[in-house]
Amino acid sequence: MSNVIEKKNQAMDEHGAAPNLREDHDRGLELLKYLIIGVIFGIVFVKAEIISWFRIQEMFRLQSFHMYGVIGSAVVTGMISVQLIKRLNIKTIHGEKILIPDKVFKKGQIIGGFIFGLGWAITGACPGPLFAQIGSGYTVVLVTLISALAGTWVYGKFADKLPN
Amino acid sequence: MEWITQPWPWYVAGPIIGLTVPALLILGNKTFGISSSLRHICAACIPAGIPFFTYNWKKEIWNLLFVLGTAIGGFIAMNFLANPDTIVISEATQADLAALGITDFTDLMPSDIFSWETVFSAKGLLFFVIGGFLVGFGTRYAGGCTSGHAIMGISSLQWPSLVATIFFMIGGFLMTHVLMGPLMKWVGF
Numbered sequence: 001m002s003n004v005i006e007k008k009n010q011a012m013d014e015h016g017a018a019p020n021l022r023e024d025h026d027r028g029l030e031l032l033k034y035l036i037i038g039v040i041f042g043i044v045f046v047k048a049e050i051i052s053w054f055r056i057q058e059m060f061r062l063q064s065f066h067m068y069g070v071i072g073s074a075v076v077t078g079m080i081s082v083q084l085i086k087r088l089n090i091k092t093i094h095g096e097k098i099l100i101p102d103k104v105f106k107k108g109q110i111i112g113g114f115i116f117g118l119g120w121a122i123t124g125a126c127p128g129p130l131f132a133q134i135g136s137g138y139t140v141v142l143v144t145l146i147s148a149l150a151g152t153w154v155y156g157k158f159a160d161k162l163p164n
Numbered sequence: 165m166e167w168i169t170q171p172w173p174w175y176v177a178g179p180i181i182g183l184t185v186p187a188l189l190i191l192g193n194k195t196f197g198i199s200s201s202l203r204h205i206c207a208a209c210i211p212a213g214i215p216f217f218t219y220n221w222k223k224e225i226w227n228l229l230f231v232l233g234t235a236i237g238g239f240i241a242m243n244f245l246a247n248p249d250t251i252v253i254s255e256a257t258q259a260d261l262a263a264l265g266i267t268d269f270t271d272l273m274p275s276d277i278f279s280w281e282t283v284f285s286a287k288g289l290l291f292f293v294i295g296g297f298l299v300g301f302g303t304r305y306a307g308g309c310t311s312g313h314a315i316m317g318i319s320s321l322q323w324p325s326l327v328a329t330i331f332f333m334i335g336g337f338l339m340t341h342v343l344m345g346p347l348m349k350w351v352g353f
Binding site for chain 1: 174185186189191202205212214229231293296302304317340
């Protein structure tokens, strides 16, 4: 039984977190590169006011273009980059082929996506901005983060009983 | 140097965020996604024998360093690069939110909601506890959030991610336009 569940989770992971599917070359200090990218990301989140509860309200009320511009231009930049990586067969700095796991469609993208949307409008934050809000001094958002961890945990607990 | 302290426009912020996708791919063959960090924290702290949390989270430590960096970036931006002026919020949004009971429009976050005083009240229950739970539960159930689906997923032309993003927006619109008013009244605004 547990073997079955594990297999199922592994399938889910292929389009989710992808734990343990990759070779890992990063050791010790090399891991700091991810911290640095995170720092840049956090600075942009604050400087473009993406962490603002008000900006998310403006977005869902269609009263400002700002967030649509941010997400839209991020997607276009990402898309061009991925196409360049694929067409020019760009490798990682370790010379590996770049792998982008396929996302498999499941009902969770509809149900879970909808549930996340409800929460996004209440908290004014998706997971990234949560961390940036806490770092910028809105320490009360720690409560939101703990609740988000609880939500993640409850999902994991009942993952095999939910429609998928 | 004034541009640093002014709020950055979308056409600066969006492309930098988009470049996170190739940066993570090229530097370490990692796919961009932030909500996974919540799963890894669960796996590290309270796996409780649940198969979904039973994996070697240490191999995903890069993701935890990334979100730690995001928090540090927030600290740096707020303490050294902060905008000295009051935030400019669309007048229509201000009017809508004022009608719901929000009174403070001077900061990135309204102090009517985001203060420690509201934590142990119905307001705190709604905005932090319930809201946070929905974010954590929903993103994991959907297999990703704005970064993993909307940005990484759509960038790599994965239609399930487009579906997820559409439902993020539907949930957000429904909450904002239909449920938020009654809920805010209910918690005492």
